[in-house]
Amino acid sequence: MTNTxxxxxxxxxxxxxxxMVLSMAAVGFAGSATAQTSNPTDVDFVVDGDTxxxxxxxxxxVNAVDIQADTGYVLRSVDEYDGDDISSSTFxxxxxxxxxxxxxxxTDSLESGDYFLRGPDLxxxxxxxxxxxxxxxxxxxxxxxxxxxxxxxxxxxxSQRNSYNVNISADGLDYDDxxxxxxxxxxxxxxxxxxxxxxxxxxxxxxxxxxxxxxFSNTDIDAGDYEFNLEVYDTEASDSASMTLEEEDVSAxxxxxxxxxxxxxxxxxxxxxxxxxSTFVSIGGNDVGYFDVVYxxxxxxxxxxxxxxxxxxxxxxxxxxAYSSEDDIVEPDAVxxxxxxxxxxxxxxxxxxxxxxxxxxxxxxxxxRPLQPTEYDLIASNGAFSVDDDxxxxxxxERDIATLDLVEPAIDxxxxxxxxxxxxxxxxDVEELLEDATESExxxxxxxxxxxxxxxxxEGYIAQESxxxxxxxxxxxDGDVFNTLVDDxxxxxxxxxxxxxxxxxxxxxxxxxxxxxxxYFGDGQFFVVADTSNEDTFDQSVSDGDSFDVxxxxxxxxxxxxxxxxxxxxxxxxxxxxxxxPYFAAGDEASxxxxxxxxxxxxxxxNENADDxxxxxxxxxxxxxxxxxxxxxxxxxVRLRSSSDVSTQFILTDNxxxxxxxxxxxxxxxxxxxxxxxxxxxxxxVGSTNIEEADAxxxxxxxxxxxxxxxxxxxxxxxxxxxxxxxxxxxxxxxxxxxxxxxxxxxxxxxxxxxxxDTDDSTPGFGAxxxxxxxxxxxxxxxxxxx
Numbered sequence: 163m164t165n166t167x168x169x170x171x172x173x174x175x176x177x178x179x180x181x182m183v184l185s186m187a188a189v190g191f192a193g194s195a196t197a198q199t200s201n202p203t204d205v206d207f208v209v210d211g212d213t214x215x216x217x218x219x220x221x222x223x224v225n226a227v228d229i230q231a232d233t234g235y236v237l238r239s240v241d242e243y244d245g246d247d248i249s250s251s252t253f254x255x256x257x258x259x260x261x262x263x264x265x266x267x268x269t270d271s272l273e274s275g276d277y278f279l280r281g282p283d284l285x286x287x288x289x290x291x292x293x294x295x296x297x298x299x300x301x302x303x304x305x306x307x308x309x310x311x312x313x314x315x316x317x318x319x320x321s322q323r324n325s326y327n328v329n330i331s332a333d334g335l336d337y338d339d340x341x342x343x344x345x346x347x348x349x350x351x352x353x354x355x356x357x358x359x360x361x362x363x364x365x366x367x368x369x370x371x372x373x374x375x376x377x378f379s380n381t382d383i384d385a386g387d388y389e390f391n392l393e394v395y396d397t398e399a400s401d402s403a404s405m406t407l408e409e410e411d412v413s414a415x416x417x418x419x420x421x422x423x424x425x426x427x428x429x430x431x432x433x434x435x436x437x438x439x440s441t442f443v444s445i446g447g448n449d450v451g452y453f454d455v456v457y458x459x460x461x462x463x464x465x466x467x468x469x470x471x472x473x474x475x476x477x478x479x480x481x482x483x484a485y486s487s488e489d490d491i492v493e494p495d496a497v498x499x500x501x502x503x504x505x506x507x508x509x510x511x512x513x514x515x516x517x518x519x520x521x522x523x524x525x526x527x528x529x530x531r532p533l534q535p536t537e538y539d540l541i542a543s544n545g546a547f548s549v550d551d552d553x554x555x556x557x558x559x560e561r562d563i564a565t566l567d568l569v570e571p572a573i574d575x576x577x578x579x580x581x582x583x584x585x586x587x588x589x590x591d592v593e594e595l596l597e598d599a600t601e602s603e604x605x606x607x608x609x610x611x612x613x614x615x616x617x618x619x620x621e622g623y624i625a626q627e628s629x630x631x632x633x634x635x636x637x638x639x640d641g642d643v644f645n646t647l648v649d650d651x652x653x654x655x656x657x658x659x660x661x662x663x664x665x666x667x668x669x670x671x672x673x674x675x676x677x678x679x680x681x682y683f684g685d686g687q688f689f690v691v692a693d694t695s696n697e698d699t700f701d702q703s704v705s706d707g708d709s710f711d712v713x714x715x716x717x718x719x720x721x722x723x724x725x726x727x728x729x730x731x732x733x734x735x736x737x738x739x740x741x742x743x744p745y746f747a748a749g750d751e752a753s754x755x756x757x758x759x760x761x762x763x764x765x766x767x768x769n770e771n772a773d774d775x776x777x778x779x780x781x782x783x784x785x786x787x788x789x790x791x792x793x794x795x796x797x798x799x800v801r802l803r804s805s806s807d808v809s810t811q812f813i814l815t816d817n818x819x820x821x822x823x824x825x826x827x828x829x830x831x832x833x834x835x836x837x838x839x840x841x842x843x844x845x846x847x848v849g850s851t852n853i854e855e856a857d858a859x860x861x862x863x864x865x866x867x868x869x870x871x872x873x874x875x876x877x878x879x880x881x882x883x884x885x886x887x888x889x890x891x892x893x894x895x896x897x898x899x900x901x902x903x904x905x906x907x908x909x910x911x912x913x914x915x916x917x918x919x920d921t922d923d924s925t926p927g928f929g930a931x932x933x934x935x936x937x938x939x940x941x942x943x944x945x946x947x948x949x
Contacts, residue, residue: 203285205229207292210396219297219323221397224267226279231263235281239272246288248278269294270398297323299368299399301392308378310385311410311438316373317390317403327351327395328368329358332388340364342381344374353395365395378407379438385409414441414542416564417466424618424686425473425535425568425745428625428632432468433542433562435460440491442501442545445471445566446538447555451526452477453518455547457499459491467492470632473568474622477529478725478734486632501545508548515731523549528730531723532622532744533568540564571619571745576712576756579612580605582796583848586680586691592636595682595689600794600823603756606763607706608695608848609793613660615714615754616687619745620656623647624683626734641679644690648676654735655717655743662702663709663757672702674710694760706762715753716743765790765827765846765854775859776844778802784833785864786816787826792848794821800829801845802858808840836860 208225209215218224229235235257242250254272257265257279267277278284278291304316319328327350330340337359344366348355355365366374385407393400417432433441440459446452454476458467469487476484485492493499496514503517504510511517518524546558579599589595595612605611625632628643648658660674674692678699682689692699723742725732742748767776767788778784786800801815814836816829827846836842838860846854 205290218292218294219397220269227264229263231261234258235279240276248286297397297399299401301401301403303403303405307406309408309410310378312378315376318373320371324370326368327365329363329393331363332390336362343376410437412438414561416562420565422567424571426619427621429471434466441542444541455496455514456485457493457496461490472622473533475626475734476533479731480734488633504548506551535568535570538566540566573752573754574616576754577614578758580793581610582793583609586693587638592682592684598795603758606791611692613690618686635683638680638682641676644681645676653737653741657715659713672700672704675701708760712756717751718742718746722748763792763853767856775857777861777864778858779864780833780860782832783830786829789825794823799847803843805841
């Protein structure tokens with residue numbers, strides 16, 4: 163019994179232990195299962211690397227990430243919300259996640275709306291949805307027709323999407339055509355633009371409301387009708403746009419059929435453009451032993467290109483600097499801009515110089531001297547040049563032809579001018595300089611002197627030597643540069659001497675120092691400006707009365723000018739040693755001469771009376787006139803200052819007095835502060851310097867010769883009859899200068915001091931008449947008293 167009981171207890175204990183083990187195992191298993199099936203309640207949607215984007219477009223790939231692995235989910239469209247909870251929805255598709263808990267949703271067939279995933283433990287709320295919309299795309303060319311030279315044709319694109327990639331294709335165009343047409347970066351929004359190259363599609367960036375720019379001038383597309391197909395890279399949106407391409411009606415016409423310039427000067431050439439903003443211009447050809455090509459481009463949108471050519475440096479080591487343009491683009495390296503040069507077999511040359519000098523090209527040697535006077539062809543073209551079997555120049559697609567006529571330089575004359583005091587470079591340009599210049603051979607010391615030389619042939623030398631732009635020579639260049647040209651050691655055949663006609667004993671005559679001048683160029687002439695107040699302007703001291711001879715000349719020795727042929731191409735200013743002007747034949751010369759005199763500044767006043775006083779009327783607008791050698795336009799003033807014995811002192815000034823071209827001046831002063839018979843001193847001033855002064859006296863009025871009463875023009879007395887000896891025609895009364903008597907009758911010469919009151923200075927010429935009237939009145943009075 164006992165054994166049986168013990169056995170039961172043991173069995174019960176074993177069973178209880180088994181239950182405990184099984185229970186613990188069950189708990190462990192359950193815990194393990196719980197760990198594997200614990201699910202997130204949220205889901206992230208990723209589109210093109212963007213997590214939970216605000217908008218998803220139909221066709222884009224949507225990735226749901228980090229949810230249960232290897233689990234089925236249902237994509238449903240939202241029909242209705244209850245607050246943020248989804249209260250009604252519609253089945254769309256089933257998906258299963260991969261081992262990472264990700265799945266991919268294809269949106270191609272989905273319509274616009276909100277979508278969510280239904281699956282284990284996922285909250286069905288607004289936060290777990292994504293919004294899908296259908297992208298709209300419209301494309302249209304801004305113009306129906308473009309020509310093949312159009313550089314900025316606009317393909318207008320509109321979409322509600324801000325930025326995206328677009329595949330573009332067109333029947334008849336391969337990828338290379340499209341790549342030339344739609345230039346851009348190699349990567350577009352992280353995608354290689356050539357990704358679909360094998361399908362003849364190019365990827366470009368699309369916009370919400372903007373244009374894709376096409377450059378038809380950059381392609382070789384044939385004229386015709388084209389339909390361009392646009393497909394958004396990652397959605398189903400697409401559209402097409404048609405246009406017609408026509409052959410470009412490009413024209414390039416020279417504004418002048420003949421451009422005439424002296425050899426050695428600056429030529430200005432203008433090309434008018436239509437349907438293009440650029441062209442190539444060639445200069446010369448087979449017949450003139452010289453050829454060059456330059457690329458020009460309109461840079462200020464005025465449909466033309468104006469450029470300058472330095473004819474002195476063409477064909478030399480400075481050819482690259484021979485071209486310039488103030489407003490446009492000019493490029494001497496034509497090959498870099500697309501020009502081509504080929505021999506008769508179609509083999510290319512490296513550049514223009516290679517084409518010109520090579521034996522299988524134009525076979526032209528280096529220039530022997532600067533470009534000589536003759537006619538040179540100017541041809542506008544698209545830049546394709548070659549030679550035929552005979553070695554003659556062939557220019558493909560000529561657009562226009564004109565002539566650059568280089569004529570022999572000449573010297574036509576020299577003129578001297580006076581200009582108000584100032585620095586030699588005060589004038590901004592030639593026009594401003596000439597506004598202040600007055601032709602004159604008499605130059606007042608301290609004024610500026612201008613020597614105008616009508617001569618051509620040296621502009622190019624001065625431009626290159628000075629480093630100035632070809633358009634800036636009219637703004638003045640430093641005289642040092644000019645001095646280099648006329649220096650005897652320079653051997654350019656240009657001589658310019660400005661030398662005094664006399665000299666101090668044992669000294670050389672004074673000469674103009676060109677290094678102290680400024681030289682302005684313009685219209686076939688140049689102007690040398692010298693400041694006579696500068697003690698360095700002449701190499702010797704100068705003074706009042708010095709005279710100078712001016713000689714400008716071109717000379718050529720027995721041998722013509724030649725470049726030093728030590729270098730190829732030749733150095734632009736090199737010479738083989740003969741002092742010869744580059745454009746003249748051996749022994750030829752040309753010259754012009756002039757002269758001028760230097761004098762101290764001076765002035766004189768009109769209306770001096772017999773006592774050497776300048777008579778000035780008491781008037782609100784009293785006129786004071788005179789003559790001076792000071793340059794017209796100078797800052798001059800006239801001052802009237804009362805003498806110390808005048809009771810009411812005055813200083814009256816006209817600061818706006820003007821000098822006329824003939825050297826006369828006039829000042830207007832209100833003299834009513836003074837009184838008749840007040841004595842004063844007149845001053846003629848230039849700036850703050852007193853040039854001349856004279857004694858003056860105030861009178862009731864002065865005779866300006868315009869009232870017709872005593873100028874002999876009234877027909878009553880011309881002062882020339884001489885019959886009665888009483889009138890010399892000067893003042894209508896007598897020939898005396900004191901206004902009363904010529905002193906020939908011995909009664910009164912005005913100089914005996916006994917009766918200095920006999921005459922009245924305020925009524926000159928009427929003293930004898932007054933005396934006669936007084937004598938008659940006295941006789942009548944005596945007769946009445948007698949009676």
